Structure formats: C-alpha cells, structure tokens
Amino acid sequence: MSLIAVKSLALTRTESLFAALTFSITKGDRLGLVAANGRGKSSLLRIMAGEDDGTTGTITRARGLVVGLAPQDPPERLLSLSFRDAVRDALAPEIAEAENWRVDVLLDELAVDDALRSRAIHGLSGGWQRVMLLARAAIIAPDLLLLDEPTNHLDIGRIGALQRFLAALPRDCAVVAASHDRAFLDDVTDRTLFLRPEDSADFSLPYSRALQALKERDTARDRQFENDMRKVRGLRQQATKLKNIGINSGSDLLVVKTRQLSDRADRLEEQARPAHRERSAGAIRLTNSGSHAKALVTIDDATIAAPDGRKLFRTGRLWIENGDRVALLGANGTGKTRLIERLQAALAGGVAGQDPNIRGSASLKPGHSDQALSQLDAFPTPWDAIKRSSRLTDSEARAQLAGAGIAIDAQTAPLTRLSGGQRARLALLLLRLSEPNFYLLDEPTNHLDIEGQEMLAGELVQRGAAGLLVSHDRAFVRAVATRIWVIEGRRLVEIDDPGRVFSRLMSG
Structure with missing residues (x-):
C-alpha cells in the first residue's frame, strides 16, 4: 500500500522545475532525491508534506498519514527557543505536557549533550540546528520522514550518528532525503529519484549505481534520437524525390505517396526526444597563480587552542609543498577550523614572520573561504562584491556573475536573496579573482550541489592547486586530497588512507 502517490505533478515558478512527475512511496522506502541547486527538491518535499501545492497534478495520501519534514533552516519563531523547547514545540499542544519525556529520550538517541539542550537555537552552530530540525520531524513518530539536505553543516561524526538513527527507525517508516552528499545517499538509500524539468528518472538503486543506470539510459536515448533523426532525413529525401517525379509525370498517386512520407517524417520528428541535458546552476572556476617555492607553508610545532585558551592539539613540524592538497580530518571540536583560522591570520597578505610557528614562502598568496x-558579509549585493574585489569592467563583471549562476536581475539585488548554492558559487568566484596559489577551504562543499562539488574537485586537481581543506564530504576528500592529516590524541598526524578515519569518526 502506498503512503503517498504522486501523479502527473508539475511545478512552475519563473520556469518549469518539474513536470509529469509520477511516483509513489511505500512503507519502509529509502528514497534519495537528487537535482541541481534550485531545481525544486525543497519545493517537492514541501508539497509532499502538504505545506505547498504543485501547479498541476495530484497527490494522494494514505488515511491518517503522519509526515515529518526537516527543512534546511529553522523558522524564525524558533530561534529564541531552547533546543529542548524547539523540539517540544513540534508536539501537539494537547499532548506536549504529558509526552514531554519523549523529547529527552529522542535527544539521547541523537547524542545531544545536556549542555546544548538549554541553549537558544540562534546561538547554535548550523550543524546543531540541523539536528534540532531532524528531532522536530522525528518526535511526532512519522510514517514518512522528509529530510532536506540533512548532512549540510554536519561533521563526519554527526553524519554517522544520523545514519545510525535512520537505520534504527521503525521498519515501516519511509524516508525521503534530498541531498548532495553522495556517500550519505549510497549508505542510507536503496532508491534514487533524479528530479528533472521533464522526464524525471526513478531507479530502485542507491545513488552511485542509479547514476550509472541513468547515464546508460541517457546514452541509449541519444542513440535512439540520432537513429530517429536519420530516418526523418531519409523519409524527407524520399518525399522530395517522389514529389519531383510526380510533378513531372502528373501522377496523383505519387503526390499522395509524397504526402504520406512527409506526414510520417513529421510524426517521427515530433516524437523523437534527445536525452536530458542538465542546465548548469553556474560554473565554478579556480586559478593557481603558481609559485617557484617548494615548501609553500611550514608549521613548526604550533599549539592550537580554543577561543577560551584551552589547548586542543599540537601540530608537530609539518609543511605543505606545491601541489599538496591536504585534507584535515578529526572529530567535531578538535580544532580543525581553529588551525585554518590560525594559518589564515599568519599568512594574510603574504607577510612572513607574523606567527613564529607558521611561515609562508615569499611568493605565497593565500585564498580563504x-x-x-x-x-560575503561585507558586500550588500553580488555586483558590489565583484566590483570591489576586482578590476573587471562592468560588462566583464556581469559576464562573470552570470557564468557563476547569478542572473542579471539578481546581480544588484540584496545578497541575502541568493540561495545557498549561489552564495557558495559567488564566494568561489571571489576566491578565483584574488588569484591565490594556496587555498584554505573550510567545508567548501556546503550548499554546493553534486555538479558544483565535482566542478570544484576537478578545478583543484586540474590546476594542481595547493592548500589545506576541511571537509565532511567523504567523496570530495577522496577525489581531491593528496595528503591526509588527522587530529588524534591532541596531536596532528599524517596517514596514508582516510578510510579507517572515516570509519572511526562515523562509528562515534
């Protein structure tokens, strides 16, 4: 029996996001929802939850269906509440007092520290806000759990906790997860829906295998389209020949035959469809201005401390050479971001000697995100950001912004109106325009769709870029990193294979 059945659903905003979408969700389904930034994933989840409507089409829900939706961002009304009260708020008022105990039980299952439970939502990190939203969706014991980018802002340990939580849900509870985290989708889903403006594709396979099946289907459709168009050209050539013969001979039969051939060509051409071509959400391009120095950065046994002065770890003596892309791994709170910030402060402006434990080469030009x-906070609009950060002409600035997926009407609008994906692409555009030869990137794939992640990885590798990056995206780390540093036991150590670290962090 279907929990929810979607039939011929379409959604049009300023453009068609999807059309003729038909699929169903049954008990126990684990569906991954995949599409580029701004292609309707969040809208589809809201429609399934009954919080929005499609343009056309129908949705049929099972009688008494309980749906829990964990959106990307908390509603403003929750920001002043404590973590515990924000979760409790999701319970119906008539049972909230009597069922209050369920909140702490659920927060125990999600490994939420006691100290966090009384803190206001506006003071929590993006990752803990994500956990709160998941808890709100789960506390109502849903039959269908809808997750919108659930791993965004989560470190690897929290992703592991999320995966264990989902695995422990009642067998009948269905889950739909819209996500750009390829490893997460492979781990938790057994079905994938690729959302497209037309001809969306549904495969009973996890993401990586479904993607391969989609590519094979698209390749076959392209071949079929080419064959159909060859037939169309052949039919029209025949029709032209017969028409000339018919005119010269005055044969009515040949005129009729000519019309039949032309009609067959028209019908075949109308039915022929090439494979879908995904329109890019915006290009990502980087640069590597190069350096003749072998060692770009040397770290000499620096002590990395928390903001309150508490010692987190010591680095030992390390260096990063030209072409090294070092991925920094470690549990949440161990000091990954603090090391990035320390390096950024020491290397800013390429001035050597600011930090006695950190030295950059004379030719070093760091870029930080x-x-x-x-x-981006210093700029009111994307246009202002580009013009103040470069010497581009007006036409060049417009072209660069458009290439990054920011349309003309959005270029002079408040920067706050940009989507997360657009903000990420704008930040990377500013980074490129600064022409660095050393990158300091802290969670650079946050908000980027899969296309954007692959573009960023490809640019870093193809440009031979050097840098230090922190990322919870296991697929991205494996694609980009040439070296792996891990914070273990208050020390920074180098390892050969991130696999065991991923496994340890995921297992908690």
Whole structure:
C-alpha cells in the first residue's frame, strides 16, 4: 500500500522545475532525491508534506498519514527557543505536557549533550540546528520522514550518528532525503529519484549505481534520437524525390505517396526526444597563480587552542609543498577550523614572520573561504562584491556573475536573496579573482550541489592547486586530497588512507 502517490505533478515558478512527475512511496522506502541547486527538491518535499501545492497534478495520501519534514533552516519563531523547547514545540499542544519525556529520550538517541539542550537555537552552530530540525520531524513518530539536505553543516561524526538513527527507525517508516552528499545517499538509500524539468528518472538503486543506470539510459536515448533523426532525413529525401517525379509525370498517386512520407517524417520528428541535458546552476572556476617555492607553508610545532585558551592539539613540524592538497580530518571540536583560522591570520597578505610557528614562502598568496562564507558579509549585493574585489569592467563583471549562476536581475539585488548554492558559487568566484596559489577551504562543499562539488574537485586537481581543506564530504576528500592529516590524541598526524578515519569518526 502506498503512503503517498504522486501523479502527473508539475511545478512552475519563473520556469518549469518539474513536470509529469509520477511516483509513489511505500512503507519502509529509502528514497534519495537528487537535482541541481534550485531545481525544486525543497519545493517537492514541501508539497509532499502538504505545506505547498504543485501547479498541476495530484497527490494522494494514505488515511491518517503522519509526515515529518526537516527543512534546511529553522523558522524564525524558533530561534529564541531552547533546543529542548524547539523540539517540544513540534508536539501537539494537547499532548506536549504529558509526552514531554519523549523529547529527552529522542535527544539521547541523537547524542545531544545536556549542555546544548538549554541553549537558544540562534546561538547554535548550523550543524546543531540541523539536528534540532531532524528531532522536530522525528518526535511526532512519522510514517514518512522528509529530510532536506540533512548532512549540510554536519561533521563526519554527526553524519554517522544520523545514519545510525535512520537505520534504527521503525521498519515501516519511509524516508525521503534530498541531498548532495553522495556517500550519505549510497549508505542510507536503496532508491534514487533524479528530479528533472521533464522526464524525471526513478531507479530502485542507491545513488552511485542509479547514476550509472541513468547515464546508460541517457546514452541509449541519444542513440535512439540520432537513429530517429536519420530516418526523418531519409523519409524527407524520399518525399522530395517522389514529389519531383510526380510533378513531372502528373501522377496523383505519387503526390499522395509524397504526402504520406512527409506526414510520417513529421510524426517521427515530433516524437523523437534527445536525452536530458542538465542546465548548469553556474560554473565554478579556480586559478593557481603558481609559485617557484617548494615548501609553500611550514608549521613548526604550533599549539592550537580554543577561543577560551584551552589547548586542543599540537601540530608537530609539518609543511605543505606545491601541489599538496591536504585534507584535515578529526572529530567535531578538535580544532580543525581553529588551525585554518590560525594559518589564515599568519599568512594574510603574504607577510612572513607574523606567527613564529607558521611561515609562508615569499611568493605565497593565500585564498580563504570559511564555513559561513563570511567573506560575503561585507558586500550588500553580488555586483558590489565583484566590483570591489576586482578590476573587471562592468560588462566583464556581469559576464562573470552570470557564468557563476547569478542572473542579471539578481546581480544588484540584496545578497541575502541568493540561495545557498549561489552564495557558495559567488564566494568561489571571489576566491578565483584574488588569484591565490594556496587555498584554505573550510567545508567548501556546503550548499554546493553534486555538479558544483565535482566542478570544484576537478578545478583543484586540474590546476594542481595547493592548500589545506576541511571537509565532511567523504567523496570530495577522496577525489581531491593528496595528503591526509588527522587530529588524534591532541596531536596532528599524517596517514596514508582516510578510510579507517572515516570509519572511526562515523562509528562515534
């Protein structure tokens, strides 16, 4: 029996996001929802939850169906509440007092520290806000759990906890997860829906295998389209020949035959469809301005401390050479971001000697992007960001912004109106325009769709870029990193294979 059945659903905003979408969710399903930034994933989840409507089409829900939706961002009304009260708020008022005990039981299952439970939502990290939203969706004991980018802002340990939580759900509870985290999708789903403006594709396979099946289907459709178009050209050539013969001979039969051939060509051409071509959400391009120095950065047994001065770890003596892309791994709170910040402060402006334990080569030109993309906060609009950060002409600036997926009407609008994916692409565009030869990237794949992640990885590798990056995206780390550093036991150590570290962090 279907929990929810979607039939011929379409959604149009300024453009068609999807059309003729038909699928169903049954008990126990684990469906991954995949599409580029801005292609309707969040909208589809809201429609399934009954919080929004499609343009056309129908949705049929099982009688008494309970749906829990964990959106990407908390509603503003929750920001002043404590973690515990924000979760309790999801319970129906008539049972909230009597069922209050369920909140702490659930937070125990999600490994939420006691100290966090009384803190206001606005003071929590993006990762803990994600956990709160998941708890709100789960506390109502849903038959169908809808997750919108559930791993965004989560470190590897929290992703592991999330996966264990999902695995422990009642067998009948169905889950739909819209996500750009390829490893997460492979681990938790057994079915994948690729959302497209037309001809969305549903495969009973986890993401990686479904993607391969989709590519094979698209290749076959392209071949079929080419064959059909060859037939169309052949039919029209025949029709032209017969038409000339019919005119010269005055044969009515040949005129009729000509019309039949032309009609067959028209019908075949109308039915022929090439495979879908995904329109890019915006290009990502990087640069590597190069350096003749072998060792770009040397770290000489620096002590990395928390903001309150508490010692987190010591680095030992390490260096990063030209072409090294070092991935920094470790549990949440061990000091990954603090090391990035320490390096950024020491190397800013290429001035040597600011930090006695950290030295950069004379030719070093660092570029930094943090988790919150705070480098964008100084600019009111995307246009202002580009013009103040470069010497581009007006036409060049417009072209660069458009290439990064920011349309003309959005270029002079408040920067706050940009989607997460657009903000990420704008931040990377500013980074490229600064022409660095050393990258400091803290969670650079946050908000990027799978296409964007692959573009970023490809640019880093193809440009031979050097840098230090922190990422919870296991697929991205495996694709990009040439070296792996791990924070273990208050020390920074180098390892050959991240696999065991991923496994340890995922297992908690």
